[in-house]
Amino acid sequence: xxxxxxxxxxxxxxxxxxxxxxxxxxxxxxxxxxxxxxxxxxxxxxxxxxxxxxxxxxxxxxxxxxxxxxxxxxxxxxxxxxxxxxxxxxxxxxxxxxxxxxxxxxxxxxxxxxxxxxxxxxxxxxxxxxxxxxxxxxxxxxxxxxxxxxxxxxxxxxxxxxxxxxxxxxxxxxxxxxxxxxxxxxxxxxxxxxxxxxxxxxxxxxxx
Numbered sequence: 001x002x003x004x005x006x007x008x009x010x011x012x013x014x015x016x017x018x019x020x021x022x023x024x025x026x027x028x029x030x031x032x033x034x035x036x037x038x039x040x041x042x043x044x045x046x047x048x049x050x051x052x053x054x055x056x057x058x059x060x061x062x063x064x065x066x067x068x069x070x071x072x073x074x075x076x077x078x079x080x081x082x083x084x085x086x087x088x089x090x091x092x093x094x095x096x097x098x099x100x101x102x103x104x105x106x107x108x109x110x111x112x113x114x115x116x117x118x119x120x121x122x123x124x125x126x127x128x129x130x131x132x133x134x135x136x137x138x139x140x141x142x143x144x145x146x147x148x149x150x151x152x153x154x155x156x157x158x159x160x161x162x163x164x165x166x167x168x169x170x171x172x173x174x175x176x177x178x179x180x181x182x183x184x185x186x187x188x189x190x191x192x193x194x195x196x197x198x199x200x201x202x203x204x205x206x207x208x
Contacts, residue, residue: 008049011075021104022060032103097140125139127170149164
C-alpha cells in the first residue's frame with residue numbers, strides 16, 4: 001500500500017486524567033471520534049490500538065460503532081506502554097508509511113499529519129521537536145524499519161518510546177516547518193489533566 005496510513009493508540013490507563021480520555025465529550029462527539037473524523041479523509045487506512053477487551057474501562061468499540069474503514073488491534077497484555085502498543089499498531093497496519101498518535105489530541109490537524117508523512121522521504125521517520133521535546137506520538141514512520149527498531153528496544157528492556165529516534169534514521173522536524181499548516185501548533189496540544197481538557201474545549205468552541 002503506497003498511500004500513508006494512521007495509527008491511534010487508545011489503550012492507556014488515563015491515570016492522570018482519572019477518566020478515559022478517548023470517551024471525553026468534545027462538542028457533539030468525543031475526543032476519539034473527533035480524531036478519527038479528522039484523519040479519515042486524509043489516510044488510506046486507520047488502525048486503532050486498544051487494551052485487551054477484558055481490561056477496558058469502557059467499550060471503545062461500542063463508542064465508535066462498527067466501521068468498515070477501521071482496523072482494530074488489541075494489546076497482548078494491558079498497560080504495557082507505548083512501545084508495545086505502537087509495535088502492535090505497526091503489525092496491524094499495511095501502509096509503508098504511517099502517522100502515529102495518541103488518543104489525547106483533540107485539536108489534531110490532519111494537514112500536519114500528512115505533511116509529516118511527506119517529510120519522511122528517504123528517512124525512517126519524521127519526528128517533530130516542539131519546545132525542545134521530541135514528539136514520537138505525533139510522528140510519521142516507515143513502518144517495517146521502525147517495527148524492527150521497536151523489537152530491538154523491547155528485547156533490550158527499553159520502555160521509553162522516545163528512544164526510537166536514536167535507533168532509526170529519524171528526520172527531526174522543527175516547529176517552524178509545521179507552523180504553515182498549524183500556526184499555533186494546536187495539533188500537539190494533549191489533554192493530560194482536567195485543566196487541559198477545559199482549555200481544549202475553550203480553544204475549539206470559543207473563549208480563547
